[in-house]
Every structure is written in C-alpha cells, then in structure tokens.
Amino acid sequence: xxxxxxxxxxxxxxxxxxxxxxxxxxxxxxxxxxxxxxxxxxxxxxxxxxxxxxxxxxxxxxxxxxxxxxxxxxxxxxxxxxxxxxxxxxxxxxxxxxxxxxxxxxxxxxxxxxxxxxxxxxxxxxxxxxxxxxxxxxxxxxxxxxxxxxxxxxxxxxxxxxxxxxxxxxx
Amino acid sequence: xxxxxxxxxxxxxxxxxxxxxxxxxxxxxxxxxxxxxxxxxxxxxxxxxxxxxxxxxxxxxxxxxxxxxxxxxxxxxxxxxxxxxxxxxxxxxxxxxxxxxxxxxxxxxxxxxxxxxxxxxxxxxxxxxxxxxxxxxxxxxxxxxxxxxxxxxxxxxxxxxxxxxxxxxxxxxxxxxxxxxxxxxxxxxxxxxxxxxxxxxxxxxxxxxxxxxxxxxxxxxxxxxxxxxxxxxxxxxxxxxxxxxxxxxxxxxxxxxx
Numbered sequence: 360x361x362x363x364x365x366x367x368x369x370x371x372x373x374x375x376x377x378x379x380x381x382x383x384x385x386x387x388x389x390x391x392x393x394x395x396x397x398x399x400x401x402x403x404x405x406x407x408x409x410x411x412x413x414x415x416x417x418x419x420x421x422x423x424x425x426x427x428x429x430x431x432x433x434x435x436x437x438x439x440x441x442x443x444x445x446x447x448x449x450x451x452x453x454x455x456x457x458x459x460x461x462x463x464x465x466x467x468x469x470x471x472x473x474x475x476x477x478x479x480x481x482x483x484x485x486x487x488x489x490x491x492x493x494x495x496x497x498x499x500x501x502x503x504x505x506x507x508x509x510x511x512x513x514x515x516x517x518x519x520x521x522x523x524x525x526x527x528x529x530x
Numbered sequence: 531x532x533x534x535x536x537x538x539x540x541x542x543x544x545x546x547x548x549x550x551x552x553x554x555x556x557x558x559x560x561x562x563x564x565x566x567x568x569x570x571x572x573x574x575x576x577x578x579x580x581x582x583x584x585x586x587x588x589x590x591x592x593x594x595x596x597x598x599x600x601x602x603x604x605x606x607x608x609x610x611x612x613x614x615x616x617x618x619x620x621x622x623x624x625x626x627x628x629x630x631x632x633x634x635x636x637x638x639x640x641x642x643x644x645x646x647x648x649x650x651x652x653x654x655x656x657x658x659x660x661x662x663x664x665x666x667x668x669x670x671x672x673x674x675x676x677x678x679x680x681x682x683x684x685x686x687x688x689x690x691x692x693x694x695x696x697x698x699x700x701x702x703x704x705x706x707x708x709x710x711x712x713x714x715x716x717x718x719x720x721x722x723x724x725x726x727x728x729x730x731x732x733x734x735x736x737x738x739x740x741x742x743x744x745x746x747x748x749x750x751x752x753x754x755x756x757x758x759x760x761x762x763x764x765x766x767x768x769x770x771x772x773x774x775x776x777x778x779x780x781x782x783x784x785x786x787x788x
Contacts, residue, residue, distance in 0.1 A: 423680075429576040429728070430573045430575045430729075431730070478714040478715065479712040479713055479714030480707065480712045481708060
C-alpha cells in the first residue's frame with residue numbers, strides 16, 4: 360500500500376470540506392430564486408422563518424385593509440412579494456412567480472398547497488412602460504427601495520437599511 | 531367602631547376614593563394613549579366625509595368618440611385580456627367585461643341623438659349590495675361601490691339587481707392582469723372610479739382624463755360632499771338628473787342635458 364502522506368490526507372479533507380461548504384451554501388440559498396431582486400437583499404420584510412410560517416396571514420389581513428379601507432402601501436402586499444421574488448426569465452421580462460420551479464411554486468408544490476392568488480393577481484412585476492397612466496402611481500408607498508428603477512442598485516442604502524431594520528424590530 | 535358620633539370615617543373614605551381613582555387611571559389611560567398613538571401614526575383609510583361622484587354633460591359627449599371607453603379598458607387591463615381559442619365573435623363581444631359603455635338615445639320624433647356614457651352609478655343605496663349573499667359587493671365609506679373578489683362566489687345576483695347593467699362577469703381564465711386590476715374567472719366586477727388612483731391621492735379618473743384630453747370635457751369627477759369642489763359647484767349651478775331617479779337610489783353619477 361502506498362504510504363498515505365499527510366499532504367494527501369490534508370488535500371482530501373480540504374476537498375471534502377469545500378464540497379460540504381458549497382453544498383450547505385446551496386441548500387440554505389435555495390429559498391430565494393436566483394436572478395430575483397430578493398437574491399440581492401439581506402432579508403424579507405420579516406425574518407425568513409416568520410415569513411414561511413405566517414406570510415399567508417399577513418397577506419390576508421392587509422388585503423382586507425386595502426380593499427375595504429383603501430389603505431395601500433402596507434408592509435405586506437402581494438405586489439411587494441412579486442416585485443422582489445420574481446426572477447428574470449433570461450429575455451427582457453420576468454418569469455411568472457407561480458410557474459414551475461419559481462419562488463411560490465417551489466414550496467407550495469412540495470407542501471401540496473394550492474396557490475389561488477395568481478388566478479386573479481399579476482404574476483410578474485408591473486411593466487415600467489405600462490400603458491395605463493395609473494401604473495406609475497401604483498408604486499407609491501412601497502418603501503425601502505424594494506422597488507427599483509431601471510439601473511438602480513439592488514442593495515439598500517445605509518438610510519434605507521436603518522429604516523428597514525427599525526421596521527422589522529418594531530414588528 | 532371607636533367613633534361614637536355619626537360622622538363617617540374620613541380616612542376610610544379617602545382610602546377608597548384614592549384606590550378607585552388609581553384603578554380607574556390604570557385601566558383607562560393605556561387605552562386612551564393607545565388610541566391617540568394609533569390615530570397619529572396609522573393611515574386612517576377612507577372616510578365618509580367625502581363622497582366621490584361624476585357629472586356627465588351629455589351635450590359635450592361627441593357621437594363618434596370612444597375615448598373614455600378606451601381609456602377605461604387600458605387603465606383596468608380589459609384590453610390585455612386574450613380571446614379564448616375557438617370562442618365565437620358573439621360570445622367574445624358579449625362576455626368581455628365592460629366598465630363603461632356609451633348608450634345612444636334617439637328621439638324618434640325629432641331624430642335628436644344623445645350619448646350617455648354609462649357605468650356603475652355608485653348609488654347611496656346600492657341594490658347590488660342588498661342582494662349579495664356573501665358581502666363581497668360592498669360600498670366603501672367614500673361612496674364607491676365595489677366587489678371584494680376574495681369573497682365573491684360569482685352568483686351574479688348583483689348583475690341581476692343592478693338597474694344600470696353596470697357589472698360584468700369573467701367567464702374564462704385570464705392570463706394577464708395589471709397590478710391595479712386583478713381579474714380572474716368566476717368573479718363579478720365593475721367601475722370602481724379608478725380607486726387605485728384615488729387611494730394614491732390622484733383626483734382624476736381615466737375616463738375623465740381621456741375626455742378632457744380630447745377636448746370634450748364632458749366628464750367631471752369630484753367630491754359631492756365638498757361644496758368647494760368643481761363637481762359640487764356645477765351641480766349647484768345647473769339642473770342635473772339621476773338615471774332612474776324613481777328608484778331612489780341616490781346615484782353618485784349625475785347627468786345634465788339628458
């Protein structure tokens with residue numbers, strides 16, 4: 360048997376360690392779809408574990424406020440989810456957020472929970488050059504740079520980060 | 531009791547008084563503070579201090595113009611709906627949503643033609659709300675009659691009840707929507723006075739904007755309860771009428787020169 364030198368053992372361990380590190384990284388990153396605005400951001404509007412458990416309830420509460428009381432631009436909005444989590448489709452547009460393998464579908468498919476939101480709601484972020492005059496205005500109220508103009512950086516500014524963290528703490 | 535006279539024990543009385551006061555303060559004050567804090571920080575939402583409505587001058591409405599209808603279709607994503615494969619012309623044209631349409635009246639004796647842009651009249655006492663079995667058809671505090679599609683079961687009672695034929699039903703799956711105008715199979719919908727614009731603080735509707743842009747100025751949008759609004763001033767100055775005023779629904783949309 361050829362002698363197993365220290366250097367070989369060390370190289371083997373290094374390779375295995377690197378592999379494990381990468382695979383662990385891939386697993387923990389798999390929640391957010393690559394190529395979406397969310398992949399360039401620190402956190403969602405609440406910690407990930409909380410969003411996983413309660414996103415449907417947050418959406419439900421805020422939708423009633425919006426539809427019946429006209430309160431828009433709340434922290435939790437479906438349009439907000441789509442704006443951050445929809446991934447670019449490789450062409451100039453976005454992939455539908457509920458399409459196979461996309462952000463919503465991944466978990467909902469795994470958990471066998473039917474997702475009915477997008478039978479009525481838009482599945483991609485609003486077109487920047489949409490035909491209606493009101494479309495530009497609808498973006499008002501989404502705070503903290505979650506909605507970006509074209510060419511704008513996807514990371515938060517210092518001020519936005521501070522605001523954002525204050526908001527998360529407040530909740 | 532050590533007191534021989536009939537004077538009450540003032541110490542005891544004082545103690546009880548203070549205790550009640552302290553307990554009262556402890557239970558009431560946080561509530562008051564909470565309310566005050568909330569009133570300052572949160573968006574209060576729509577208020578019944580306003581009532582939105584329209585005034586339409588039929589004399590100014592041009593016979594061959596469809597600017598308001600086209601603008602409404604664009605604003606509310608009706609124009610991005612795609613025709614299902616194999617659907618006949620009749621079905622497609624008859625079943626597409628229509629939030630505003632032009633009704634053309636002709637006086638058979640004189641041949642005079644009047645155009646009425648017709649949409650949800652945003653009644654004060656809306657029959658669509660009366661008949662809705664789920665509460666999906668509702669009136670916002672600011673007078674806008676709307677459908678909450680989350681609770682709409684698509685029974686279409688409201689379509690039957692509406693005297694103005696204002697509501698539409700979505701018969702097929704919809705692939706594309708605008709963010710402001712969610713739309714899907716199985717729900718009823720109608721004009722909501724461009725509610726997303728109002729909520730954003732914009733005081734125009736798509737139809738009014740388009741009509742003014744084309745130079746007709748036939749449609750005026752505003753607050754019926756604000757005596758200083760253009761709408762209220764115009765209503766005060768000239769005679770206007772509600773369509774089917776006999777039903778006593780007190781519509782928010784009024785017409786002149788009908």
